[in-house]
Amino acid sequence: QKEVEQDPGPLSVPEGAIVSLNCTYSNSAFQYFMWYRQYSRKGPELLMYTYSSGNKEDGRFTAQVDKSSKYISLFIRDSQPSDSATYLCAMNQAGTALIFGKGTTLSVSS
């Protein structure tokens, strides 16, 4: 079983839609959960950072972690064409290597 699984998409939505991106994982020791945004041939940009279970909101973005189900989500409200990118989930234990999902490619059309 792969450590972090993420549906690669592609996911296409109209402008203004609510987007839901998800990852599952197998290692119950993971404590820190991140979402990165990556534009084509660029470096990952840290979007959201969550410790343990719970929700975190930042503007149009909400990150959710359910450690009991080993499932994390990123919601994007009122999606914009500029949100079109690949979204990577990543997770780790404190101070250790990040383990990434494969990324979900999102396209928001105007």
Added chain:
Amino acid sequence: EPEVTQTPSHQVTQMGQEVILRCVPISNHLYFYWYRQILGQKVEFLVSFYNNEISEKSEIFDDQFSVERPDGSNFTLKIRSTKLEDSAMYFCASSAPGQGARGNEQFFGPGTRLTVL
């Protein structure tokens, strides 16, 4: 806003040649990392570095790879004898010291695209 920088943006080399990829981490960060991403695949961890020594490395990081912090600002990845399969984007990342969650955030540079011919 402070950011991680990397040079060169693109490096083309012949198989068997040595390459050095350079990174300038964010200035007050003390933990440094190298990751790579082969086209169409996941971002993969290579090595982490703290207090002038390797703190963790993956199976990918074999004897062909080495890292160094030659001065107070640069962090380098050397590949001694490049192979075709080393072609990838190489990302440097850094994180700050600190307790709990805040010290664990890793910030990535724009990457160096390495092409081995």
